[in-house]
Amino acid sequence: MFGLVSIVLAVIQLQVSFAAGDTDYANKTPVELFQEYIRINTTTHNDLTPAVDFWKALANAAGVPINVIEIVQGYPIVVLKWAGTDSSLPSIMLNSHMDVVPADIEDGWAYDPFSGHIDENGVIYGRGTQDMKSVSIQYYEALRRLKENNVQFLRDVYMTLMPDEEVGAENGMIQFVKTAEFKAMNVGIELDEGTSYPLPVAPLFYQDKVVWQIQVDCHGVAAHGSTFPATNETATGKCRNVIDRFFAFRDEQFAIANASPTEAESYTSVNLNRLSGGTANNVIPSRVSLVFDIRLGTKVNEENFDNLIHKFIDESGENITVTYISKNQQSPATIANSSNPYFQAIACATKQVGIQILPVVPPGSTDARHVRNAGYPAFGFSPMPNTELLLHSVNERLAVSTFTNGITVYKAIINNLANIPGSETAEDGRVYLLTTAT
């Protein structure tokens, strides 16, 4: 994570209409483009220049303008624009992230994770095949084919590519939604990443859970290991009290999750992920620290939950402090029924191409939450039905047929979204957002 100090170091804008690339991207197949993109190692915090150059060449091949916005140095945000006939209407924003989580062949990969190898079964291997370089190329190919077929868009369509989704978007989407460039896009709906799914359906994320991480420091008597203070006066004894309370709550939430595992919005996950303290084997430690990672259920009232945390701490003893490492704001939900014309356009398109969508809240979170928090509706969707969940995993891979089918899916979705008549959508997208916390 990067602190505020490094933010807004520089705002560099490059308007590039023709990028000189030595690769003839215009004549490459979508699968070849997908392989090329996987071969660029965009592990978060790597230099993204090669990826930006790749997108400049693709914009050039498609004959569309590209903008590179660098709010924080080293973290470029790329924007490609397909202009519609009425730019005054709210636009369609197709977002994906360029960065991927680390991968090393030593971890047990069957092939080099940055090779884009296709095996004898027609499966393409590589970091980013599911999360989410496939989607970026699918957006692009769908747009290119629609343009080749002389399909005219009513609304502007943007492809945006973010630099650091995998580490929380401090230098990417969080900054981007505050810029004049973003405001000028007048976004009607944002599409972002979804997930693969082992059944013949594709989840459609309409809300994300928020992350709270807290550090609890328990202070107690420091003494020789041979002394015998009361349990509740020791740092470890106080920690036990803290853990007991958080784990009792965890057990309640686990029961809810266990009863309906696909309804991630209904439970708050709590995990104790770090424990530290102690200096020597024969010294009673004066301080022990605990770090909890908490993902709030979407109906949880933040103030009440905050009070609950403080109650647990207060009940556990004297000299216990709590520090918030992260405390994200609950994001609103995008309405996922026919009263939202953007949802309706997606539902009609997916039905038309025979893919079943399932509106859900994921257990984790994506860049879409920052867009919803900025007041714009957003859905997360990746067309990967009947696909093993391998995001961030060793041997992340995707069937080439699933990848190419996804282009057809996006062609239908983009065509429908970009041509919703102006009279059918509200000027202010906030009407398609709901706050669910009570």
Ligand SMILES: [Zn+2]
């Ligand atoms: Zn992702």
